[in-house]
Amino acid sequence: MPSFLPIDPDSDFSIHNIPFGVFSTAESAEKRCGTRIGDTVVDLRELCRGKAFDEVSGFNSSVFEQSTLNDFAAQPLEIRRAVRSHIQALFTLGASQSLEHNKELLDKATYDADEVKMHLPVRVGDYTDFCASEYHTANAGRLMKVPGPPLPPAWNHLPIGYHGRASSIVISGTPITRPRGLRPPAPGSTTGPTFGPTASLDMEYEMAAIVGGQGNQLGESLSTGDVMENIFGLAIMNDWSAREIQGFEMIPLGPFNGKNFGTTVSPWIVTLDALQPFKTNLPQRENVPPMASYLHEADAKPTFDIELDMTVVGEFILAAAGEDEPTHVMHSNLKHLAYSFGQMLAHHTVSGCPMQAGDMLGSGTISGPEPKSLACLLEITERGTKPFRTSGGQERVWLQDGDRVDMTAVAKRTVGGENGNVGFGVCSGVVKPALV
Amino acid sequence: MPSFLPIDPDSDFSIHNIPFGVFSTAESAEKRCGTRIGDTVVDLRELCRGKAFDEVSGFNSSVFEQSTLNDFAAQPLEIRRAVRSHIQALFTLGASQSLEHNKELLDKATYDADEVKMHLPVRVGDYTDFCASEYHTANAGRLMKVPGPPLPPAWNHLPIGYHGRASSIVISGTPITRPRGLRPPAPGSTTGPTFGPTASLDMEYEMAAIVGGQGNQLGESLSTGDVMENIFGLAIMNDWSAREIQGFEMIPLGPFNGKNFGTTVSPWIVTLDALQPFKTNLPQRENVPPMASYLHEADAKPTFDIELDMTVVGEFILAAAGEDEPTHVMHSNLKHLAYSFGQMLAHHTVSGCPMQAGDMLGSGTISGPEPKSLACLLEITERGTKPFRTSGGQERVWLQDGDRVDMTAVAKRTVGGENGNVGFGVCSGVVKPALV
Structure with a gap:
């Protein structure tokens, strides 16, 4: 499943990874949940607002409105798994859910990894x-x-x-x-x-x-x-x-x-x-x-x-x-x-x-x-x-x-x-x- | 400074104590910040809403709207000290700020200690x-x-x-x-x-x-x-x-x-x-x-x-x-x-x-x-x-x-x-x- 985003052959962040993190940008100090594919950081809050998660059954995507990943981490495994698979589909070339032609949302929701500031992904309780x-x-x-x-x-x-x-x-x-x-x-x-x-x-x-x-x-x-x-x-x-x-x-x-x-x-x-x-x-x-x-x-x-x-x-x-x-x-x-x-x-x-x-x-x-x-x-x-x-x-x-x-x-x-x-x-x- | 509230001679909670805690009641499971005088638990959120803290200079009493005391605890000592002294005055017989004749607010803001359920006073980080x-x-x-x-x-x-x-x-x-x-x-x-x-x-x-x-x-x-x-x-x-x-x-x-x-x-x-x-x-x-x-x-x-x-x-x-x-x-x-x-x-x-x-x-x-x-x-x-x-x-x-x-x-x-x-x-x- 190749992505339509560029991914270096030795990148840590292949389309098979889809990790979760929290970032802010030079334009806005607001902390947002994101993922990374190659050198692209994806704003999951923006995808949520763009209704990209509406078809993930049982998922309340407002957890991506939080400034940490605690609420997302607290979701049941089947929901976390469905969300991750869905993100893969959103960035896969030719997938039915692919965002490759949704330039407006992609523009709003993607950043070069060099441009963003990363933050603690979770508020660690213990x-x-x-x-x-x-x-x-x-x-x-x-x-x-x-x-x-x-x-x-x-x-x-x-x-x-x-x-x-x-x-x-x-x-x-x-x-x-x-x-x-x-x-x-x-x-x-x-x-x-x-x-x-x-x-x-x-x-x-x-x-x-x-x-x-x-x-x-x-x-x-x-x-x-x-x-x-x-x-x-x-x-x-x-x-x-x-x-x-x-x-x-x-x-x-x-x-x-x-x-x-x-x-x-x-x-x-x-x-x-x-x-x-x-x-x-x-x-x-x-x-x-x-x-x-x-x-x-x-x-x-x-x-x-x-x-x-x-x-x-x-x-x-x-x-x-x-x-x-x-x-x-x-x-x-x-x-x-x-x-x-x-x-x-x-x-x-x-x-x-x-x-x-x-x-x-x-x-x-x-x-x-x-x-x-x-x-x-x-x-x-x-x-x-x-x-x-x-x-x-x-x-x-x-x-x-x-x-x-x-x-x-x-x-x-x-x-x-x-x-x-x-x-x-x-x-x-x-x-x-x-x-x- | 005697209080107008009844206080047993051997109570832990004299008017000289004024401790802080979090409670809820049978009528409402909402956790609220409170203090205790004798066998009376005082709802500090209700006092805040009743404008009883308006004259405490520099104090944003909305910290008592929280379900824990963390925000109040984080106030500078001089504010915490002023709030505590003010609470003492509110419940002192004959004090100029005394609530003794404010029956409406007292009715809303006081409970018998036996009636309330106590909760962890703070969210303990470490x-x-x-x-x-x-x-x-x-x-x-x-x-x-x-x-x-x-x-x-x-x-x-x-x-x-x-x-x-x-x-x-x-x-x-x-x-x-x-x-x-x-x-x-x-x-x-x-x-x-x-x-x-x-x-x-x-x-x-x-x-x-x-x-x-x-x-x-x-x-x-x-x-x-x-x-x-x-x-x-x-x-x-x-x-x-x-x-x-x-x-x-x-x-x-x-x-x-x-x-x-x-x-x-x-x-x-x-x-x-x-x-x-x-x-x-x-x-x-x-x-x-x-x-x-x-x-x-x-x-x-x-x-x-x-x-x-x-x-x-x-x-x-x-x-x-x-x-x-x-x-x-x-x-x-x-x-x-x-x-x-x-x-x-x-x-x-x-x-x-x-x-x-x-x-x-x-x-x-x-x-x-x-x-x-x-x-x-x-x-x-x-x-x-x-x-x-x-x-x-x-x-x-x-x-x-x-x-x-x-x-x-x-x-x-x-x-x-x-x-x-x-x-x-x-x-x-x-x-x-x-x-x-």
């Missing part, structure tokens, strides 16, 4: 961060010197996680201020902790699942099989971390100021429907104890084969020194996670904790088995002891002021010889100096 | 739970077998805390379903954890501070001195806990399903202004290391002398066995906390984490030095090993289905021979059986 990669969990346990074995006793039995801070979730492109906090005394030192900017600022490459549908009431639970109904879609997430602040504060109540100063998400929510062609099985793992029934995956392929890449570039400081090529620091894959998003959903709600449309579940750092698939500097540099080399030949350990971290994700295929990619665009953030 | 009592922190560390010393290394340097779950915060009176989860194997057992309802359900007596004012932007910080501007007020909070689920899951990322199945708050937010007559100093503590400058308290009396009480009664099960007298299990005081709410606010934001009106900061369990001041069953029963005796003579350790936990708090005084109490009413919750 944000939770899991730790679903066995590789990351074991590496981080060892490097952060968590008491006990590197893999915590509970990890093989359940997807461990913690509640994160929703108020500091920001859209890609928002600068992140280097946080200040208490840094522990050096080992053997007789002085106490000192207050100041973190000297071990890190990123973590994660994927975020955005909750959709009606969720569950207090005291009720969801199951792994509810994942299609209750996960609206995925986005890339950068869980910025201040390692020495985190290490000092986290026993026994978990990460706090070491994490709550900023979490960046990519602007387009890619639906699980779009990712269906990329389904795959969870990693084969050995010596795993039996899992509680509520965590059983009915789906043999409950995860996705999505290629993940991360670069760092010293946008301000290093550019002045002649270094302006991003350094590729990671190539990983979502399929390295040991737990599925369905299992995270089931675990989170088994206690009776309510999920609501717009809530966000982070996967945890998606490190894989290969050195190149380590997804944070804690692991890449062995907690600052083994520098990596930038494209300009510098040795580096932690993030410096002015560094920009870019994360991308794409599931690639061709459909009938045409671009069938389902990608996420970029999740980007620049480090600003600490407050003095 | 909820954080601190651990500010040294007694509780040391007891819980020892009893939960947290690795390392009972008092975590960071505790003397900063108020440790974790991000909690906002979606499961409920108003007093909401039943709490006993949560299910993974219970660790018995020590020495060769079998794995088992799935089922918690067998160690607990309550924790805490106070919650509700954030007010404009808060701070991402990357900026608040200081201890911002507490009056940025804390709207306090409420009682019951941080229900499933101890064996919590114990199994919490290393290294902190409490999760052991806490996120329900957090109950009392309906009336008591302002810090109302609590000014009860200001007191933090506990004298010995051998405390120097504190980082951002945690210094400019105020010599940054906490409050508020008496706290807790009872448990087997509302369903024990009543049938002839036991219907609540068992008084705790008498404590807010002044036992080692850190002030101003210090919690400064610590939470020192990283640059944004605070927004309606956010909630739990104090942690307010245990004191006396056996009777231990504020959760974990401590009262030494993790289920030392039963307490109910008023009916039964031996009990953890909460049973049908148990009701009631928490009250009051700062008492007389003013000119009249009731000057500033109390919180009751924070109540009944345990429902687990899902099967």
